[in-house]
Amino acid sequence: MTGIGPGAAVNISSVVVNPHPGWGWAVRMTLEEMAGVEVHAVSSDGRILITLECPGDGEAAEAFEAVRRTTGVLSAALVYMHTEENPNQEICDEIDAS
Numbered sequence: 186m187t188g189i190g191p192g193a194a195v196n197i198s199s200v201v202v203n204p205h206p207g208w209g210w211a212v213r214m215t216l217e218e219m220a221g222v223e224v225h226a227v228s229s230d231g232r233i234l235i236t237l238e239c240p241g242d243g244e245a246a247e248a249f250e251a252v253r254r255t256t257g258v259l260s261a262a263l264v265y266m267h268t269e270e271n272p273n274q275e276i277c278d279e280i281d282a283s
Contacts, residue, residue: 196245199265202233208257215255221248
């Protein structure tokens, strides 16, 4: 992931992409080449599950629009969006031994 430095917020979004019939492979290959996009699964009916990792909400909106405008994409649905304010901070859970 580029452009995200220490202490910078990161936006993580999941998107379901529905390609036009016959366009599934081409859409998947295009998505895999896009910065910040990771393809996680392809369903038997051709829907593609991806995540977007972007340095902020504005960049996430731009990335979503780029996915939506990709040649061969019929629709794209935003499923989840989370902004991690300090992605490099370790999470420590204290265990109460009492």
